[in-house]
Amino acid sequence: MSALTARHEYTIKEAAALTGLPASTLRYYESIGVIAPVGRGASSGHRVYDEEDLDQIMWVACLAATGMSVRDMPKYVANGQLGPCAAGEQIELLTAQQQRLEVEAKQLVLRQRYVALKIDYWHAVAAGDDGHVELLLGEARTLADEVKPASKR
Template sequence: MTIQEAARRCGLSADTLRYYERIGLIHAVGRNGSGHRDYAEHDLEWLDFLTKLRSTGMSIADMCRYAELRRAGAHTAGERRLMLERHREKVAARIAELTQDLSALDYKIKAYRETT
């Protein structure tokens, strides 16, 4: 599929896809007979995972390191797992913070509802 189709399907801009390719987050995407990028389903699956990493706060640098390890092969699986476990701990801590913040908001809303 074209870069515009891939961008639309994964919710990123074509410029972001080109940037991700340039910095090594995604491998060199295949080209069609005209020389245009030709994204495959496995490219979109990887982009979906990258989007999840980014939306949960993983830095671009860490994402690049993860992508580098992934390209290096199966012998890096342990290091990739550790990276994801560390990131998961950060996400879980952020969720706990947000849960406390939500409780504070709920308390305040309840107080306003009781007085108005």
């Protein structure tokens, strides 16, 4: 298996893009021991992530998203190391993460609408279109009420 399965390697930037955590956070997590030390390029000293590292990071990202403090994480990461026997738990956490991402996507769309609305609003103000201004202000208030649960993060 190992000979044919050329393990793909990732730079810190690719790992960041796939897991949704900034590179700085990946280094931070490694520095405080939340994730295991990542392999380094022989000559460069740069971090080299493999699939296993990414799985671990995804796991940590799930824990972080549920509000767990970084001091409590190492224990739970150890559980995640157990491999195939832990597949069920992995799926459970990843599914929860999927739902969070969906919520995040919805909130993002809402924010995009809100910003677009505000741009319209200022265009109307600049044009002196008072009727349109009033209309847009009303819509903005409606949207503002919906954007409440964006206080986390």
